[in-house]
Every structure is written in C-alpha cells, then in structure tokens.
Amino acid sequence: MKKISILLITLFVITGFYLPAQSVLMYEDVSADTIVPKRGANRLHFTHWYFNFGVFADKAEKGAETKYVSTNHLDMGLRYKLRVCNFYAIGTDLSVSTYNFRLKQNGDKTLPDTVINDKEKYNLSLMTLGFYNRFNFGKRGNMIGKFLDIGVHGQWHMGLSHYTKNEMPNGNIVQVTTSKLKYYEQFGWGLHARLGVNRWVLSASYRMSDLFKPQDNLPELPRLSLGIQVGLH
Amino acid sequence: MKIIGKILISSVVLCFMLLSSNTKAQQYEISKKYWIFFTDKSGVTFDPFTYFDPKAIERRVSHNISLYDSTDFPVNEHYVSSVMQFADSLRQTSRWFNAVAVYAGNEALQQIRSLPFVSSVEPIQSNMVLASFAIETDEDPSPDYPLMYQQLERMGGSFFITNNITGRGVRVAVFDAGFPSVDTHEAFAHIRSNNRIIKTWDFVKNRENVYDYSSHGTGVLSCIAGIEEGKNVGLATESEFLLARTEMSVREPFSEEENWLAAAEWADQNGAQIINSSLGYTYHRYFREDMDGRSTLVSRAANMAASKGILVVNAAGNDGDNTWKYVGAPADADSVLSIGGIDPGEDPMTSIKYGSQPRIKIDFSSLGPTYDKRMKPNVCAFGKAYVAQETGYDYAYGTSFSSPLVAGFAACALQTNPNFTTMELFKAIEQSGDLYPYFDYAHGFGVPQARYFTENNSAERKARTFEFVLEDSYIAINISDFAMENVEGFSEYSYGNVLFYNIQNPDGTLHKYYVLAVNNKEVARINHDELVKGQRINVSYLGYFSSYLFE
Numbered sequence: 204m205k206k207i208s209i210l211l212i213t214l215f216v217i218t219g220f221y222l223p224a225q226s227v228l229m230y231e232d233v234s235a236d237t238i239v240p241k242r243g244a245n246r247l248h249f250t251h252w253y254f255n256f257g258v259f260a261d262k263a264e265k266g267a268e269t270k271y272v273s274t275n276h277l278d279m280g281l282r283y284k285l286r287v288c289n290f291y292a293i294g295t296d297l298s299v300s301t302y303n304f305r306l307k308q309n310g311d312k313t314l315p316d317t318v319i320n321d322k323e324k325y326n327l328s329l330m331t332l333g334f335y336n337r338f339n340f341g342k343r344g345n346m347i348g349k350f351l352d353i354g355v356h357g358q359w360h361m362g363l364s365h366y367t368k369n370e371m372p373n374g375n376i377v378q379v380t381t382s383k384l385k386y387y388e389q390f391g392w393g394l395h396a397r398l399g400v401n402r403w404v405l406s407a408s409y410r411m412s413d414l415f416k417p418q419d420n421l422p423e424l425p426r427l428s429l430g431i432q433v434g435l436h
Numbered sequence: 437m438k439i440i441g442k443i444l445i446s447s448v449v450l451c452f453m454l455l456s457s458n459t460k461a462q463q464y465e466i467s468k469k470y471w472i473f474f475t476d477k478s479g480v481t482f483d484p485f486t487y488f489d490p491k492a493i494e495r496r497v498s499h500n501i502s503l504y505d506s507t508d509f510p511v512n513e514h515y516v517s518s519v520m521q522f523a524d525s526l527r528q529t530s531r532w533f534n535a536v537a538v539y540a541g542n543e544a545l546q547q548i549r550s551l552p553f554v555s556s557v558e559p560i561q562s563n564m565v566l567a568s569f570a571i572e573t574d575e576d577p578s579p580d581y582p583l584m585y586q587q588l589e590r591m592g593g594s595f596f597i598t599n600n601i602t603g604r605g606v607r608v609a610v611f612d613a614g615f616p617s618v619d620t621h622e623a624f625a626h627i628r629s630n631n632r633i634i635k636t637w638d639f640v641k642n643r644e645n646v647y648d649y650s651s652h653g654t655g656v657l658s659c660i661a662g663i664e665e666g667k668n669v670g671l672a673t674e675s676e677f678l679l680a681r682t683e684m685s686v687r688e689p690f691s692e693e694e695n696w697l698a699a700a701e702w703a704d705q706n707g708a709q710i711i712n713s714s715l716g717y718t719y720h721r722y723f724r725e726d727m728d729g730r731s732t733l734v735s736r737a738a739n740m741a742a743s744k745g746i747l748v749v750n751a752a753g754n755d756g757d758n759t760w761k762y763v764g765a766p767a768d769a770d771s772v773l774s775i776g777g778i779d780p781g782e783d784p785m786t787s788i789k790y791g792s793q794p795r796i797k798i799d800f801s802s803l804g805p806t807y808d809k810r811m812k813p814n815v816c817a818f819g820k821a822y823v824a825q826e827t828g829y830d831y832a833y834g835t836s837f838s839s840p841l842v843a844g845f846a847a848c849a850l851q852t853n854p855n856f857t858t859m860e861l862f863k864a865i866e867q868s869g870d871l872y873p874y875f876d877y878a879h880g881f882g883v884p885q886a887r888y889f890t891e892n893n894s895a896e897r898k899a900r901t902f903e904f905v906l907e908d909s910y911i912a913i914n915i916s917d918f919a920m921e922n923v924e925g926f927s928e929y930s931y932g933n934v935l936f937y938n939i940q941n942p943d944g945t946l947h948k949y950y951v952l953a954v955n956n957k958e959v960a961r962i963n964h965d966e967l968v969k970g971q972r973i974n975v976s977y978l979g980y981f982s983s984y985l986f987e
Contacts, residue, residue, distance in 0.1 A: 226953035228796060228934060231803065233877065233946050239725060243759075342559060344719040344726070345760075 243345045244436060249284040253296075255406055257430025259304070264422035266313030273305040276428060284337065292337040294352075302327040304424045314422050315365060315386070322368040325424065327387075327414075328361045333395060347434070352397035356408070363387045363414075386419040388412065397432065404432035467524045469560040470545065471694070471733070473535040474515050475553050482509040491607055491707025499745035499857050507532050507740070508704075515553050522547045528639075528694040532701055532740050533733075537694040558733075560694060580822040580831070582786045584669055587659075587818040587841060590780075590795075590930075592886035593671050596848045599890050603661070603672025603847030605854075607634065609703035609746075610840070611696060611713040612656050613683035614649030616826045621654065623662035623669060623824035627677065635706055638681040639695040646681045651826040652836065653679070656714055658824035659840035660847070669824060670840065672847035678706050683715055693717065696766075697737040704744050709850060711741060712843035714751040714836035716764030716802075724762060728808040732765035735772070742771030747850075747858050749843040751835035752776045752813040753802035756878075761803055763813060768806045773846070773862055776880060777801035777819020777838040781932060791820060794932020796951050797878040801835055804877035809945045814862075814880045815869050817841040845884055852889040864889070870930060874976035876938050876949040883930070901980040902935065902959070904973070911984060913937060913960040913975055935959050935977040942970035 241247045255278040263269050280298025287293060304325040306312065312319070335354025364382040371377055391412035398405045407429050415421040484493065484503040496503055511529050516536055520526060522545075523538035530536070537560060540548060549557055588594075596602070618624050618633070627633060636646040646653075657677070662669030680699040696713070703711055717734060729735050738748045750767045752774045753760075767774035781795035782788065791798065798819035804812030817838040822829055842865070849868075850861055866872065868888030869881030905912040913935065931951075937960060938949035952959050954977070962973060967986045974983045 226955050227950060228794065228953055229878065229951035230948070231877065232948050233805065234948075245723075342721065344722040345724070346719055 244347045245286065245289070245343060245345045247286050249286070249347075249436075250281065251434050251436040252279070252281055253298075253404075253432050253434045254279055255298070255300075255404075255430050255432040257406060257408070257428040259425035259427065260429045261425050261427035263304075263425045266311055266422035267304075267424050268307040268309065268311065269425055270305040270307055274303060274425065276300050276302040276430070278331070278430075280331070282434070289342070290339045292339065294335050294337060296331075296333045296335070298331045298333075300329050300331060302329065314424075318367075320367040320369050322366075324366050326362075326364045326366065328363075330359045330361060331356050333357075335395070335397070347399070347401045347436070349400050350398075352395070352399070354395050356393055356395055358391045358393065358410075360387060360389055360391060360414070386416050386421060387414055388416055393426075399432070399434075402434040402436060404434065406430045406432050467539045467541045469527060469537060469539055469694075470548075471530075471533075471535050471537055471558040471560055472519055472523075472548055472554055473533065473556045473558070474512065475555045477506060477509045477512055477534055479514070480509050480512055484508070488705055489707040491709075492705060493707075495707060495709055495745045498855065501743075501745055505744075507534075511536065512553070515551075518551055519548055519554070528698045530694070530697055530701065532697070532737065580829070581667055582783050582788055583780065583790055583820075583822040583831075584664070584667060586780060586783055586785075586790070587821045588668055588671055590778075590818060590883055591671075591841065591845050593668065593845075595886035595890045596671055596845075597668060601848045601851050601886075601890070603675035603844060604851055605674075605676070606672065606709050606847040606850050607676045607678065607707050608660060608672060608710045608712060608843060608847055609678040609680060609699070609706075609708035610653060610657055610660065610843075611680045611682045611699050611703075611711065611715070612650070612653030614651065614681055615646045615653040615657060615679050616648050616651050617824075618654055618657060618679070619647045621824055621826075623658050623664050623829075626663055626673060627661060630674075632674075632676045634676050634678055636679045637699070637702060639699050639702075640681055640684050646679050649681065650683070652714070653681070655821075655823035655825060655830070655832050656712065656836060656840045659821055659837050660712060660844040662824050664824070664829070669822070670844040672844035675844075675847045678703055678708055682713075693732075693734045693737075696734050700737050700741045700746075700748075704741060704746060708746055710843055710846055711746055711748045712750075712840050713738075713748065713766070714834075714839050716751060716753045716767055718753065718755055718762075718764035719760045722765065724760075725807050727762060727765060727768040727806050729769040729806055729810070732768075735766040735769040738766035738769040738772045742769075742858050742862075745858050747846055747861055748772045749839055749846060750774055751839040752804075752816075754800040754834050754836075755802045756797070757799045763802045763804055763806065767802070767812060770806075770810060771859070771862070773815070773842070773865060774804075774813040774880070775835060775839040775842045776803075776813035776816035776878060777835040778816050778879065778883065778931075780818050780820050794934050794953070796931055796934060798833075800833070801838070801878070804880075805945065811875055811877060811880060813878075814866055815842060815882065815884050816879050817845075817883060842884060845886065848886070849884075849889045870979065871936060871976050871981075874936055874938075874974055874981045876936060876951075877946060878949070878951075879936075899978075899980060900982075901977045902975060902982070904975075904982070904984045905958075910961050910963045911973060911986075912958050913962075913973075915954060915957050915959060915977070930978075935975065937973060937975040939967065940972040940974055947971060 257276050259274045278298045278300040280296050282296035284292050284294040306323045308319045333356035335352040338351045340349045363384050366380045368378045393410040395408035410426040523540040525539045527537040638646050658669045660670040661672045682695040682699045741748050750772045752763045752767050777798040779798040780790035819838050820833050821837040823832045865884050866881045868884040871882030875881050899918045900916050905914050933954045935952045939947040941947050971986050972983050
C-alpha cells in the first residue's frame with residue numbers, strides 16, 4: 204500500500220509539471236495602459252543621467268596659464284526636472300567630475316612655484332550640486348525639445364593633486380604626484396547655462412569662487428568652461 | 437562679472453540661432469508659423485462646377501453631399517490680403533477650416549489678432565513625423581514573387597484578381613515623401629500608359645513634379661497598384677491616382693500638418709475617393725492624451741475628408757515597441773481606417789520564413805485604443821512587403837506598407853459596389869476582417885478578406901472550434917474536436933495556430949486581451965476573481981467566434 208501511495212504521489216508530481224499552461228504570445232492590460240504617467244521627458248517628473256565633456260576657454264591669471272583643450276573636464280551626473288508648465292521647468296542635478304589643468308611651462312609660471320617641468324598639471328576631483336531654471340521653446344509632446352537652462356551650482360572640492368613629470372639627465376623619468384594639498388578651498392560655487400535640443404546640449408559654466416586660499420597668493424586657474432553634454436534618455 | 441554677462445548674452449544669442457529653424461530676420465524679430473482662422477466667409481462666390489473636378493462632383497452627388505457646402509467656399513480674399521499686410525509670407529490656405537497658414541513676427545501677430553474678422557490664432561510647429569518605414573537592401577534586384585503573392589493573398593487578393601476586380605475607375609490620392617521613378621519604373625508602366633496618374637503636386641516645394649526625393653512613396657504606390665512581370669504587387673492596378681508630396685523626407689522627417697490639410701483639400705477638389713497616408717504625428721508634438729481624434733488639426737482634417745465622401749486609409753504607426761506605443765494622429769480619428777501591421781511569418785506554400793511565427797501583430801505596429809478608448813487600428817495587413825523602389829525592388833517594413841495594401845483592397849471593394857458611402861465602405865472593410873466580430877487593439881477586426889465582397893458578404897465560418905467550460909472557480913477555453921476542412925475560409929496559416937481572447941467591459945471597451953498559442957486542449961483558464969459582473973470573455977479561434985457573459 205505504501206509503495207502504491209509513493210507511486211501515485213510520484214505520478215501526481217510528474218503530471219503536475221506537465222499540466223497544460225497558457226502559452227502567451229501577446230498580452231495587453233488596457234486599463235493599466237491608459238493611466239496618464241507622471242514621469243516622462245515632458246511630464247511632471249523626469250530624471251536622467253548625462254555625460255559632459257568641457258574645455259576651459261578663458262585665460263588663467265598670470266602665473267597659472269594653462270594649455271587649451273588639454274585643460275578639460277569630464278563629468279557624469281544625474282539630472283531631475285520638475286515641469287511647471289510647457290515652457291518653464293525647474294530642476295537640480297548632482298554630478299561627479301574630474302578637472303585637468305595642464306600648466307604651461309614658461310618664465311611667468313608661479314603656480315605652485317617657478318620650477319619648469321617637462322609636464323605639470325593639477326587634477327581636481329569634485330562633486331557638484333546644481334539648481335537650474337529651464338525655459339523651453341515651442342509646442343511639443345512628451346519630449347525634451349529645445350531649451351535654455353540658467354542656474355547656479357555649489358561644488359565640493361574632494362581632492363586636488365599636483366603632478367609633475369621630468370626626464371633626468373641619466374634618462375630616468377621622474378613622476379611626482381602630490382596630494383592632500385593644503386592651499387585650496389574645500390567648497391566653491393558658480394553659474395552655468397545650457398542650450399539644448401533633446402539629448403544634445405551645449406554647456407557653459409563659470410566658477411565664481413576662488414580655488415586657492417587667499418593667504419597663499421596663488422594665481423587662479425581658468426574659470427570658464429564650455430562643453431558638450433549628452434543626456435541618456 | 438563682465439565675463440558672466442558675456443556668457444549669458446552669448447547663450448541667449450546662440451539660443452535663438454539654434455531654436456529658430458525658420459528664423460527670418462526682420463527688424464530683429466523672429467518670424468514663426470501660425471494658423472489664422474477667420475470668423476466667416478461673407479461676400480465670397482463659389483461655383484462648384486468650376487472648382488471641382490467632374491469626378492469630385494460625381495462623388496458628392498452619389499454620396500448625397502451638397503455641392504454648395506460652405507466649407508468648400510474660398511477664403512475671403514480681402515481677409516487674406518489684410519492679414520498679408522502684416523504677415524511675412526503665406527504658406528497655405530484652407531477652405532475647410534477657413535484659415536491661412538502664415539509666417540509672422542510677434543508684433544505683426546498682435547496686429548493680425550486685432551483684425552475684426554480673425555477668430556483665433558494657433559501656432560504651427562515644424563516637428564518630426566513618424567518615419568514609418570525601413571527598407572532592407574536586397575542584393576537580388578528581382579522581385580520576391582512568393583512574398584508579393586502572400587502580401588495580397590493574406591487578404592484573399594486572388595478573389596479580386598480572378599473576378600477582374602482591379603479598382604477600376606476608383607480615384608486614389610497618395611500622400612507621401614516623394615515618388616522617384618514612378619514616371620519610369622516598369623512596375624507602374626500600366627498606369628502611365630493609360631494616363632491614370634491624373635494629377636501630381638509637391639506641397640513642400642509648390643510645384644508639379646513629385647518624381648524625386650524619398651522613394652518611400654514609390655514603394656507605397658507599388659503596394660496599391662504595382663505590377664511586376666504580370667504579377668500583382670498591389671490590388672488596385674486599374675485605379676486612377678493623385679500623387680501628393682506632403683512630407684519633406686522620411687529619413688529626415690520634418691513635415692508640416694498644413695501640407696497634409698492642403699493635400700486633402702486638393703484631393704477632394706480633384707475627385708479622390710480614397711486617400712492613403714502613411715504619416716503620423718506622435719510624441720514629437722503631442723501627448724497621448726491628445727490622441728482622441730479631436731485635438732489635432734490633422735485628425736480633424738481627416739474627419740473632414742471623410743465627411744466629404746473620401747475614405748482615408750492611414751498607417752497606425754510604428755511605435756508599438758517603443759515608449760509611445762499607441763497610434764498617432766490622424767490614425768486616431770474615428771472616420772480614418774487605421775491599419776496595423778502583422779508579421780508575414782512563414783509562407784505556407786514555400787515554407788520560406790519572412791518573419792517570426794506566428795503571423796500576429798508585427799512587433800513595431802502601434803496599438804490602440806485611442807485616448808477616448810475607441811478601437812484602433814481598424815484592420816491590419818502585412819507589415820513587411822516586397823515593394824518597388826527607385827531602382828528595382830526591396831523588402832520594406834512598416835505599417836506604411838500595410839496601409840497601401842489595404843488602400844488597394846479598398847479600391848477593389850469600392851468597385852464591387854460603387855454606391856457604397858464612405859462609412860458603408862469603412863464598415864464593410866471592418867466586417868470583412870477575418871476576426872470579425874472579435875477585435876482587439878492590436879489587430880482591429882483582423883485582416884480584411886476579399887471574398888466578403890466577391891461572395892455577397894456570405895463568408896461562412898460555421899465550425900465550432902472551441903468551447904467554454906464552466907467550473908466552480910474558473911472558466912476554461914477548451915479546443916473542440918473539429919475537422920480542419922470545415923473551417924471554411926480560414927486556415928491555421930492565417931495567423932498560425934493561435935487563439936485570440938479578450939475580456940470586454942460592459943461599456944464595450946476592452947479590459948485585457950491575449951493571443952495564445954494552442955498547444956493543449958485547454959488553452960486558457962480564467963479565474964472568476966479576475967472578472968467582474970457584466971464583463972464578457974470573447975474568443976476567436978480559426979474564424980469561429982463566441983462570447984461568454986460573466987454574471
């Protein structure tokens with residue numbers, strides 16, 4: 204009797220696996236689909252990632268002149284937009300960035316000293332929290348469309364390092380990276396503007412605060428950057 | 437701080453340079469496009485026998501439509517010239533909406549608004565339209581006869597062909613992005629030789645020649661009426677044609693709604709009985725909430741065309757697999773026959789695989805319903821076709837090609853009964869659908885069938901192919917024992933061996949819908965707690981339809 208029971212249970216389990224199951228080729232829940240979404244490119248809330256590459260475009264103070272193009276920055280951030288109406292929105296974005304300031308090696312150089320190196324640069328790692336006003340242009344549906352952003356941002360300078368590279372007379376290469384520098388400000392702020400069409404954006408930002416502490420009397424690095432942003436949406 | 441000022445000023449200047457694609461410097465004022473609507477048409481004169489083509493008069497008389505409908509009267513010339521004293525340039529004039537489309541700056545617009553005969557002003561934006569196609573380059577320039585055959589035979593095209601129903605005498609207007617080689621391609625030789633391209637107009641360039649730019653229209657026209665070496669590419673091989681270029685391009689698809697409206701009025705004036713249009717406006721300009729058939733100008737224009745006795749056949753769109761998902765405008769208009777796309781699947785004769793199995797909605801075909809929950813698309817056809825191109829032939833994907841396949845079908849259907857009114861023809865095409873009376877928001881009533889028109893609307897589908905089994909806690913849909921030969925006019929090749937079922941609300945809208953593969957006797961099991969009283973379970977399998985009311 205026990206054997207028969209085991210056999211029946213086994214058969215039941217096996218057949219259970221082979222019970223007919225629906226093979227769904229297509230399924231739509233219409234009632235769920237007709238709810239007007241609150242999230243979307245031109246809905247109430249919209250959040251997306253973005254990448255930005257920029258170059259510093261203005262001249263640094265005398266003594267801290269940098270090379271164009273190789274003085275640049277790369278940013279990755281998350282942006283949130285709150286739609287107020289079809290032509291106006293407000294938003295915030297949080298980004299992490301790395302800034303590279305490649306110093307020109309000339310007789311005027313005083314940052315951080317007057318020593319001429321084969322290569323010399325500053326690397327700044329920072330986190331930025333920005334707030335912006337967005338002005339949209341033109342009637343559009345659920346898409347970003349054409350816009351102008353004007354905003355302000357605060358920056359936390361997480362780390363500044365100084366790097367030099369020199370070739371010694373004996374052919375050896377000496378690279379020196381100095382971190383935990385004491386002569387830069389921990390926080391800063393600036394203004395920014397962006398001009399975009401959907402995911403493609405031209406960006407500009409200007410650092411209002413000084414990077415170096417006033418008591419060290421160091422010349423300031425460039426403040427104005429122009430860049431290209433790609434929104435991931 | 438000076439630098440900051442420079443940045444901001446530069447940004448604003450750049451902004452206007454970038455944002456104003458139609459910028460026209462006039463005293464540093466930006467000129468934009470607007471519809472100017474007038475209050476009345478007082479003082480105008482109208483002679484329908486001068487304005488309309490005889491074919492248009494014939495259509496109006498047969499449909500009992502007045503020849504003196506005020507919407508056909510011209511726009512008051514004095515009103516237009518008064519507006520043009522302030523506007524920069526005139527883009528289009530609409531008799532139907534008693535309006536002009538103009539370029540004007542802000543200051544001029546204020547003056548135009550203050551004119552006593554201006555009722556309202558609406559901005560027009562140049563926005564992207566649906567690029568509802570993809571062409572697959574084929575190294576072999578010869579046509580794919582099996583697919584050409586199947587794209588028509590899926591609609592029972594041979595019933596029309598063998599009965600010599602060829603859309604004879606039916607005038608079809610085709611709105612597209614260009615028709616290169618239509619004046620030379622062998623697929624259209626039979627049309628040219630009989631002078632059945634009645635008129636052409638390029639509404640983008642305002643000129644007669646339409647035989648250049650995108651070859652999308654060439655492919656579309658071939659799906660309506662093409663013939664390759666004696667074999668049909670489309671069904672309406674003896675129809676007459678009006679070719680209108682309304683879109684700038686499909687690959688770079690900036691287009692204007694006012695071109696569509698102007699082309700519709702032109703088609704009406706020149707006696708079109710059917711309009712095929714493969715464009716659609718979606719998220720670039722509108723929200724899903726606008727897809728109610730009333731909010732967009734192009735949908736209102738399409739409904740107006742229908743009220744003039746023209747059947748408007750429009751592609752449902754190719755957004756079914758992206759975030760928009762739904763039909764656009766004007767496919768949302770209630771009087772527009774919106775066409776979805778189905779996968780061609782495997783050719784039942786040659787076993788050539790043209791798509792995935794089964795032959796249900798092709799993945800990109802846009803879904804209904806409209807925002808106000810009307811059924812769309814209405815019917816469907818192949819979403820992949822073999823079509824004429826600028827040179828030779830190519831495979832083409834998109835509801836852009838489903839639409840002209842049905843437009844050609846509609847021309848033939850109209851030939852079978854020239855007394856059909858527009859909405860009678862519309863309803864007849866829906867009723868000929870191989871799922872009818874079953875419907876869902878992916879396939880509509882299914883693929884229209886020619887035998888509905890050639891056999892006195894008597895296509896019979898008697899064999900019971902499934903049954904409802906009522907249990908205490910659920911309702912099962914079980915396959916019946918039946919002989920395949922009894923499934924008249926239908927085969928497992930139609931959609932593949934699949935069963936359609938939906939749950940319908942008491943108000944007639946659908947709550948859910950499914951397409952299931954039939955692998956077992958019991959295909960579906962619907963628990964009672966999934967249903968509310970008054971809902972129906974509608975099922976269609978191999979042409980047999982039945983419904984169960986849950987009480």
